[in-house]
Amino acid sequence: MKHHRSRNNNRNIIRQFVIFTLTTLLVGLAGYAIIMWLFRAFSFGVSGAEDWTLLDGFVSAISLAILLGGLTYTIVDRIRAEVVEARERAKLSYDIYQAIFEKLTDPEQEAARRWILSNIAVRKDGEDIAAWYQQTHAKIMARGDGTEDSLPEGQRAVKSTLNCFDYIGFVANNYWEIEEDSLDWISPPIAKVWKRLGPYVTHVRTLRGAKDYYVSAEYIGNLCIKWRQDKGLPDEEYVENTP
Numbered sequence: 001m002k003h004h005r006s007r008n009n010n011r012n013i014i015r016q017f018v019i020f021t022l023t024t025l026l027v028g029l030a031g032y033a034i035i036m037w038l039f040r041a042f043s044f045g046v047s048g049a050e051d052w053t054l055l056d057g058f059v060s061a062i063s064l065a066i067l068l069g070g071l072t073y074t075i076v077d078r079i080r081a082e083v084v085e086a087r088e089r090a091k092l093s094y095d096i097y098q099a100i101f102e103k104l105t106d107p108e109q110e111a112a113r114r115w116i117l118s119n120i121a122v123r124k125d126g127e128d129i130a131a132w133y134q135q136t137h138a139k140i141m142a143r144g145d146g147t148e149d150s151l152p153e154g155q156r157a158v159k160s161t162l163n164c165f166d167y168i169g170f171v172a173n174n175y176w177e178i179e180e181d182s183l184d185w186i187s188p189p190i191a192k193v194w195k196r197l198g199p200y201v202t203h204v205r206t207l208r209g210a211k212d213y214y215v216s217a218e219y220i221g222n223l224c225i226k227w228r229q230d231k232g233l234p235d236e237e238y239v240e241n242t243p
Contacts, residue, residue, distance in 0.1 A: 169216030189222035194221030
């Protein structure tokens, strides 16, 4: 059975080789015939007779035409590829924008940010970081009545917000070409929250000796703060009982 299969494979290889050879010869002969016909037409058009001394000039003209055609095709193909690439980038950017929009406008995320804005004060310039951290950490870890068996509300709010910012920062740093209008939209909610969480994260990173602790969240937080500062935009104040 294996010997029979081997003979069939050899026959298929020989058949394919013969077909390829014949096809190549036919294409070559057809191309030669066309070129000769074009040369005769060219020769009669120039000198009124079949003049083989014009062959060099004819070949040069054909070569130039092929070169120009190849260059034109390359340019057109490149332009088409750039258009397709731009459309794909725009679609990817929109899809990422949609994902980030859904995360930031999620009711639980909005509630977590409201807790942070209501309970964590911005660290003042020159304020002792250790003292500020102790006071802030106490608020975050404080438990209300009947919450002994679950995470404190503040800890849950901070953790949820940092995870959200970390996702946005990672995507923005690796996959998203953030444009001006995107920063204009995402910077207010992120910047005013990061002003409160930034020093907290930095101090926790020092205490834990963990250099990679929420680095992506730090990236997007600092980016939004800097963007607003460069634009001369004032810090937004949080006002309770507002949308």
